Amino acid sequence: MADLQEASVTLPSDPASVSAARKFVTDILSEWGLPVDDEAGDTVRLIVSELTTNAVQHTFGQSPTFTVDLRLERDEELVIGVTDSHPRWPQRLPAAVRQDNGRGMIIIRSLTAECGGRLSVTPTAEGGKTVWISLPWTAPVPG
Numbered sequence: 001m002a003d004l005q006e007a008s009v010t011l012p013s014d015p016a017s018v019s020a021a022r023k024f025v026t027d028i029l030s031e032w033g034l035p036v037d038d039e040a041g042d043t044v045r046l047i048v049s050e051l052t053t054n055a056v057q058h059t060f061g062q063s064p065t066f067t068v069d070l071r072l073e074r075d076e077e078l079v080i081g082v083t084d085s086h087p088r089w090p091q092r093l094p095a096a097v098r099q100d101n102g103r104g105m106i107i108i109r110s111l112t113a114e115c116g117g118r119l120s121v122t123p124t125a126e127g128g129k130t131v132w133i134s135l136p137w138t139a140p141v142p143g
Contacts, residue, residue, distance in 0.1 A: 004071065004074070008068060021068050046111060059086035069130075112135065
């Protein structure tokens with residue numbers, strides 16, 4: 001298997017694109033050897049769902065599209081990136097805040113830490129940002 005596999009998709013910043021992003025990730029991970037019903041696959045889909053929902057809901061119409069990038073490095077690390085063109089970076093809410101939404105980054109941080117992964121945010125040249133999640137790859141990769 002190659003040392004590096006990559007895939008990406010750019011979708012409109014529309015609520016329907018969240019499910020399209022999940023399907024894209026499911027298809028790619030399956031192609032890369034992760035069973036669809038695997039717990040790690042569920043975790044990745046939930047992370048992608050939360051990140052893409054943030055890209056749709058919290059860019060306030062200033063990002064017409066978002067991009068989901070996937071990288072599998074040396075069959076050891078899965079890197080997920082979600083890029084939008086809005087300059088505002090994700091905000092951490094205090095635990096005492098009671099809202100019906102706004103918990104996406106808490107969920108993402110928790111799942112990432114639970115898996116032994118890392119979260120980072122980097123600016124884009126166009127003034128937006130990419131939220132990166134790096135997770136140890138635990139699925140058996142077909143030889």
